[in-house]
Amino acid sequence: MRHVAIIGAGQAGSNLAAKLRELGFDGRITLIGDESHPPYQRPPLSKAYLTGKLAADRLALRGPSFYAERCIDLRLATKVTRILPADKRIELGPESLAYDGLVLATGAAPIPLPEAIGGSLANVFTLRTIGDVEAITPHIAAGKRALIVGGGYIGLEVAAALNQAAVDVTLVELQERILGRVAAAETAAYFRTLHAERGVKLLEGVGLVALEGQGSVGKAQLSDGSFVDVDFAIVGIGVRPNVALAEAAGLAVENGVSVDAQGRTSEAGIWAAGDCASFLWNGRRIRIESVPHAIDQAETVAANVLGAKRDYRPRPWFWSDQFDVKLQIAGLNGGYDRIVERKGAKPGSCSYWYFAGETLLACDAINDARAYMTAKKLIDAGRSPSPADVADGVLA
Template sequence: MTGRLVIIGAGQAGFALAARLRALKDDRPITILGAESELPYQRPPLSKKYLLGEMSFDRLLFRGAEWYADNNVEIRLSAWVEDIDRAGKAVLLQDGSSIAYETLAIATGASPRQLPAAIGGDLDGVFVVRDKRDADRLTAEMRPGRRLLIIGGGYIGLEAAAVARHLGLEVTLIEMAERILQRVAAKETADFMRAIHVQHGAVIRESTGLVRLIGENGKVTAAELSDGSVLDVDFVIVGIGVSPNDRLAKQAGLEVANGIVVDAFARTSDASIFAMGDCAVLPWKGQMIRLESVPNAVDQAEAAAAFMTGGTEPYEAKPWFWSDQYDVKLQIAGFNLGYDETVLRPGAREGSASVWYFRAGQFIAVDAINDAKAYVTGKKLLEQGREPDRSILADATADLKQLLS
């Protein structure tokens, strides 16, 4: 192909696609359309080191402006896409202009779910954490002694709690399910992470939902909770999950199912349109899944680039994730969907452990808490399609290397 590739989305997947194509010596014209005013940047550090003031924004940029000029990649910032004209093979922008494409890639990511306005979600002082603007607005709020309510006990909420406690805020986190991390991790992992937060002074209230936020003069001041209590707050962070940004695909008539449906080469139901990253639903081990992770965004985009340049290798996702909270590094290999058994293995040093997941007797994932050896071992077993020896897992004194021999 020699015609223009238009990439909608200037996040991890969009940048990775353009960079990989240039690394593969593909010289087709490329235009990246980014809705934000910033050059493409890493998002995970925003809610951690950037918010803590430990990393400047320029260090988050994938590349400086010169890279785009040197590699003949046009990047348009503050460019909001209104529609896709599939028949005319053009992207229509909010300012009334259009850009013709031969190939189109949708890498629009996902957006945080918002609280409804009916329960106070539109009050000042209610935040989500997804982009630089969110992080910059939060920086002004993150001051010692202030009272923060976090709604949602998933990884987003727990990471925000860790940062806030590090900065000296009073933190209460509520989770409407019976425990934190209920949707994404086993009870053993949740118990470990909860204990860490309690040790650091965060208040974790499970089986507790939000009834409504209360405001004065348009700003949040309190929260009424499902147990009947009212909590005074200075601001609120909402971490109740994300939704794929698939609006454009729906409007264009592409196949959508809680994300943009793609095949193993990242192609949508229109052969000239690809989708990748958090907005895409891809085939994996006989099922369709959506992976919200940086590694998947990069790997899927690079696999698509290889296919666009003549490759024939289908993308096989190798799910892995991570979460940093206080001095704890949680590393996850595999996808624990549908697990029916877990094995908890103490780590070699204090404050470390691993949780091994099984479904119908088959090893499917591992959570490694401050335990790099367990993570590396579990990841290799999954990649090789091998089962861990249960007797070695059960023996806390055994060397995990034996699982690979």
């Protein structure tokens, strides 16, 4: 194999290119990104970078000379328009590029608010890229009124960041509670109290009917009949995997680009990794949207592109920073039927442990690094303490 092309210059794509070189691949590597910025971290965008506490140059995943020194052809602000699997070529507008191996690391994109309810008004944003933050930051000032649509982790992180910048924040969540799709009611209750105590207005079970304004948003009509005056709105109602290229090329797609245990798509010579890729996990086809997963899966795929034939074993973990609270999550909580609470050693710290019967699935550790590390080790090893031992603090 002499040329590996990687579509997507985010966390997965950047790590995959670096791993190919680390593993001794001396052929050509082309890393293609549609943004003008070199590969960068996304998690700080909704936290420190949003409020100016982190400089732009600290977002970069690697130094400016990294790619050139390793002969990685980094093509920025470049859009791939078509994949031609039968010819082993990709089209980049008028240019055509042949490959021996191709990796899709196209990530995911925020779900926009429909135009019919005001999604096309000025000052209505999603948050996924540096460009998104650059569009939002001029509106962040003390006394400004922001509406956050969606009570998942992104919505809550943005709400916390804006609140700390003295912005008047209202967050609406259509479901009956925040974090409804991703966390237990106990974890949601902790963060509901945290935000309420800091002055964020959380409206649960309340949907957005429409945004209104003359050109730019000025008011939000809510499903409870109320109206909220707003200066800008940020929509955080989820993401969709970027699969348009894969679909057009005839690749199998199911909740993302479908891959096998080694990261291979349905088309020989094409792999996928990161947020865009779906794989089988305990009988379900899932995607994992996290930095550690993007790194681990990309590095496994890099080895397999070079012939390793190694199955990817996910070790999922996540985190969220809100105000002065760090939430660390180990495992995947799907299918739990019991929550066990454990108090931490420090005031305000605690953890919630997810069980299916007697099997430990996941843990939400709140300002409790010890509980997180213990749960992570247990889950990685396939071991399950009894729920009673967790509650009693016996975690050996």
